[in-house]
Amino acid sequence: MLSPSIAGFIPLPVSYSSTSQHILYIRPHVGASKKAQHHRRVWPDGRTLFMVNVPPDATEREIVLLFKSCGTVEEVVFDSDEVVEGDAEDESGSEEEGEDGKPSEDEHLRKKRRLVKDEPRPPKVTALPIPPLRTMRKTGHTAHVIFLDPSSVARALALAKPAKAGQAPQARPWPISDESPLGLEHYTALYDSLRPPLDAVREHADTSIGLYDHELAARKRALQRGSKYRKGEAIVDEDGFTLVTRGGAYGQAVGGGVGVASKKFLKEHGGRKGGNAKESGSRRTRKKEGKEKAAFYAFQVHEKKRNELLNLKKKWEEDKAAVEKLKSSRKFKPY
The missing domain is CATH 3.30.70.330 (RRM (RNA recognition motif) domain)
Incomplete structure (x- = not known):
């Protein structure tokens, strides 16, 4: 009891x-x-x-x-x-939130208007x-x-x-x-739900990837709206250096301090320190002329090796003749 x-x-x-x-x-x-x-x-x-x-x-x-x-x-x-x-x-x-702790009505309407006009509707998963x-x-x-x-x-x-x-x-x-099922029927239904057909899995995966692409594009558009730079324009810092970007129009290197001097900057400041734009250009041409390759083709390589071998053989003959001449000029002088 x-x-x-x-x-x-x-x-x-x-x-x-x-x-x-x-x-x-x-x-x-x-x-x-x-x-x-x-x-x-x-x-x-x-x-x-x-x-x-x-x-x-x-x-x-x-x-x-x-x-x-x-x-x-x-x-x-x-x-x-x-x-x-x-x-x-x-x-x-x-x-x-607004002053009374709730989202302001103007902000809500602005977000809604922006969503209707600019942003496409997200796909359904x-x-x-x-x-x-x-x-x-x-x-x-x-x-x-x-x-x-x-x-x-x-x-x-x-x-x-x-x-x-x-x-x-x-x-x-x-x-x-x-x-809803009870007891053993519950676990049977749970087993079947964890193994859906492949067509349903494929459709779910495709729509999920579509939603991810939509959200990624929306984040990029929001970044472009909030940035002072525009796509296709050179990103120049305060010192006149064009920033090196990575990963599209707006990369991770923006504002990182890595820069390349632009043509406008070279003209205004005379190229490198202690010189002008013309001198810097002539130095580049002289370096380029001095770096021309002498043996670029295969026949040039073979001809160079053959000339080196002939010069070595000629020098060896000259040294041999000099040694024979020294031997013949020696005299026996015991005292």
């Missing part, structure tokens, strides 16, 4: 079938501390039911149907799915065929059930009371909704 109360919770047995049961623990919601209220939402007092040991595959519709006889359920909130208010503020605080599946949560998680009428909480607690004193409360049938 179930205990009538456990730490303030009343056990409520529910049955999935004639052989399987599950026990819920319910009690009226008690106001949390100020610290907890600062981080999470505040539940309505008097018409909120707190549930513990909720089935991991339970849906909001099934809980609504379970307490349908007690009254109208306004909302069912699974605590594992609850969003902290601070996170929601961070997400919404990134938008540009074809979603993969995923059937409606249940959200599997952790075992033993909690939930809050908010009723419209405070008297509905008392009627919900009365469901856990036994018909006669000393008897166990009668198990309530768990209303299994047909909107």
